[in-house]
Amino acid sequence: MTGIVRRYWDGLWNRRELGVIDELIGEPYVRHSSTGTRSLTRAEFKREVANSWQLLHDPATTVDDQVTAEDRVWTRATTTGVNLDTGDTSVVTWLVVHRVADGRIVESWSATLPGVDWR
Numbered sequence: 001m002t003g004i005v006r007r008y009w010d011g012l013w014n015r016r017e018l019g020v021i022d023e024l025i026g027e028p029y030v031r032h033s034s035t036g037t038r039s040l041t042r043a044e045f046k047r048e049v050a051n052s053w054q055l056l057h058d059p060a061t062t063v064d065d066q067v068t069a070e071d072r073v074w075t076r077a078t079t080t081g082v083n084l085d086t087g088d089t090s091v092v093t094w095l096v097v098h099r100v101a102d103g104r105i106v107e108s109w110s111a112t113l114p115g116v117d118w119r
Contacts, residue, residue, distance in 0.1 A: 026105060056090060094111075
């Protein structure tokens with residue numbers, strides 16, 4: 001399970017490979033975040049990810065900690081990049097729990113902490 005989630009972070013958030021969604025994300029994909037809970041198709045999730053890539057220039061994400069428990073992988077990650085609105089370097093810390101079923105990520109709970117660097 002950890003390998004699936006590591007591939008998600010590396011392929012999607014570092015290499016910007018949208019095909020990782022087809023490879024690793026179940027359908028429907030249930031996403032819990034500060035904007036609420038939503039059930040997404042892979043195509044909808046791809047659009048959301050592609051739109052989020054427009055916020056930072058040259059982003060890099062590191063997985064700082066990961067813990068696996070039953071069907072869940074808990075990750076603390078850090079993304080840095082240049083904020084396209086201000087030109088400043090930005091940092092965001094992620095706290096994400098992914099639930100894996102049948103070799104795919106089918107659900108996640110996420111909290112982002114802009115400006116927080118716990119590395």
